[in-house]
Amino acid sequence: MTQAKRPGGRTARVRAKILTATVELLARDGVSAFKYEEVADRAGVHKTSVYRNWPDRNDLVIEALSRHADQQIPLADTGDLRTDVADFLLALAAELETPFGRALVNAVQSREYEEVTSTIRGVFDRRLATLRSRLERATLRGELPPVDPLFFTHMISGPVHLYRNRADLTFSRLEAERITDVVLAGIRATASQGGDLASS
């Protein structure tokens, strides 16, 4: 978001390199453990360039993550919820292999940094809003009973995270569809039994 402050200038290019390196190191080491020295090394700049621009670690992390703040995981509306959710899970799995995807996972887990956490929550809230409206359209069409979007996203995304955490497991369309099928069928079955999964 702030990367275009001085478009084309040398300072802007240096800042962009530093922020890119920060995301890469957040992906590997997390918020509390990544080192300014390594950020400088990767960005090919002197350490003082990092310290001068971001004396506060929180600010560096927040600015680095904020460059991707509007990045969504694509969730289409083809009219076929099963296909759209399975595609969404494949796109999520792909994001979890990117530096930003890993950085986001690491950053949300580090609860020490309240300001970082609220930046991340902004990313999640925007993504949740997209999911919510997709689910509402599915409900209007009678594809799915009303469902809490946060619960839904945890049900479909949680298994993907665990598959992607382990390098020895594959995650392909087969797994994406199995997860989707179980969650959609489970929500339909439990809603008709009592409806206590519905919300808002």
Added chain:
Amino acid sequence: MTQAKRPGGRTARVRAKILTATVELLARDGVSAFKYEEVADRAGVHKTSVYRNWPDRNDLVIEALSRHADQQIPLADTGDLRTDVADFLLALAAELETPFGRALVNAVQSREYEEVTSTIRGVFDRRLATLRSRLERATLRGELPPVDPLFFTHMISGPVHLYRNRADLTFSRLEAERITDVVLAGIRATASQGGDLASS
């Protein structure tokens, strides 16, 4: 596993302190980023005690995690699969708040360290064996169609990880039962549709 080498001796106590501190720092910083200096500080020993005993970082991590290698997440067999799975998820959520639970999550995500990864896989394999036999008994009793235990554990545990990653969300029996109900109902519904979830 090696902690009882010199039972009661000073060396054994120092080693135990170092291994405990290592798990705490793995929980916060992960495999690649935790520092020997901080391990020594926390354990109240000199840095050379850590280096001398574990010149290789992999060995320190493996020994620290191995002390908990047989730790299971309790999975009872009361004859009521729903209750037992919900209890299991509450126990998993509790473990994810402990240093070992966080350390395990961080360690499995760090794919750079092949030997560490295979130690962790041992922990997971033992846990999976417990789940597999519980699921098999449920299938014999007609409570659940045959299901791949790895898929099942990802379906029920994945959402718990995402709830526990966020300090602003609660995870109580209500959430544990909602997850359990959707997964059990979804597996029953999809198995009767085609049975392609069955395995082994």
